[in-house]
Amino acid sequence: MTGLFPRPRAVVAPGAVHVPEWLTVERQRELVAVCREWARGPVPLRHTALPGGGVMSVRTVCVGWHWQPYRYARTADDVNGARVAAFPDWLAELGREAVAAAYGEEGPAAYAPDAALVNFYDGSAHMGMHQDKEERSGAPVVSLSIGDSCVFRFGNPERRGKPYTDVELASGDLFVFGGPSRYAFHGVPRVRPGTAGPATGLSRGRLNITLRETGLGGDGRQRRSREFPNSRR
Template identity: 80%
Template sequence: MSDALFPRPRAVVAPGAVHVPGWLSPERQRELVAACREWARGPVPIRHTVLPGGGVMSVQTVCIGWHWQPYRYTRTADDVNGRPVAPFPDWLAALGRAAVADAYGDPAAGGRYSPDTALINFYDGDARMGMHQDKDERSGAPVVSLSIGDSCLFRFGNTEDRGRPYTDVELASGDLFVFGGASRFAFHGVPKVLPGTGDPTTTGLAGGRLNLTLRETGLKEGRVSNADRRAADR
């Protein structure tokens, strides 16, 4: 049964955390898939991120605007090939502002939103994302999450730890999820992808799940994170 016949309702999952099903049109999904394919080719190619303890993330990631590696942002991908990342385009920032405005029903909130980086994660059928907080930014602005392709089980938790209480939400292709305010630093993760639930004819994505998360780093040119400073002092 299609969402057109039985539309999924918009839901406030927690204060400041809003799920808007079907927010991306099929045309916009195809445009984003095409853009992500270009970014995945470089200048910094998509890769499995290596964690400080030696573990390797099961998702593949490419960044634009700023490069994220655990647990800092830089302009160059020093853990991949040392090259500057692709710039963050104005059209994607405009999409992020529209997302915040629509999720919160507040055009002013959208107008204040100035994302300058995106982490683009690709999940195959076996990929997972453990419960974590997005806290390497210097800004408390909302995170905008866009889903394309296969559906997933998205677990949205509390701000204290990785355990309960949490809410499980199914994110499908075209869905928007925004979390800010009291929920900005909530733990969240993806315990399961649902292979075969996407529609390649709609998205242009043959399989797997593509997730774009737009963020404000709060960083300026020539500035580095506290983690960068600590690393430089070693």
């Protein structure tokens, strides 16, 4: 529990569900460790350059498929040309557990994420309102938060502005959006520095892992495993 009182599960919009404290501290620690491995390469953590000349304030590393505005590829042609790390089956299983936690029996029966965008926010980083719409699949997006809390602004599918709802996402929180909210605009106007718990292995900043089902096919998966890599060491 991150505060004095437990935070309840909330349906923020149709198909958009916030599940506080879903990740245990142990799982958060394992995810931080494996994200650090991904950040070292084969494609390193970087600030993404936008087509208009701007540079995103968050730093990103991709797994399974490389996201480059505004398309997916197996190789990071805008960074170093290397093929991105393969998407592990244990991460797909974690995504299915997340969808089940959010939707229960009403969720999709065969959620099969094959791409992860790992974003690191320092104290000044933010994310403007945007839609996740490069995927050919309309399957839900799974978002996992570790480290500093943030204000997550969840809007509507029609426009970047109001109506929207500001949600406090803390370390260990799960947010899933699909169905009528799959293409809702969303962003992170600010991070709350100094709110990270050192037990997760991330003493500062916010780590956000978003899982997507691209619908692009391909074989970029590792051997099936129910364990986190660090649990076997």
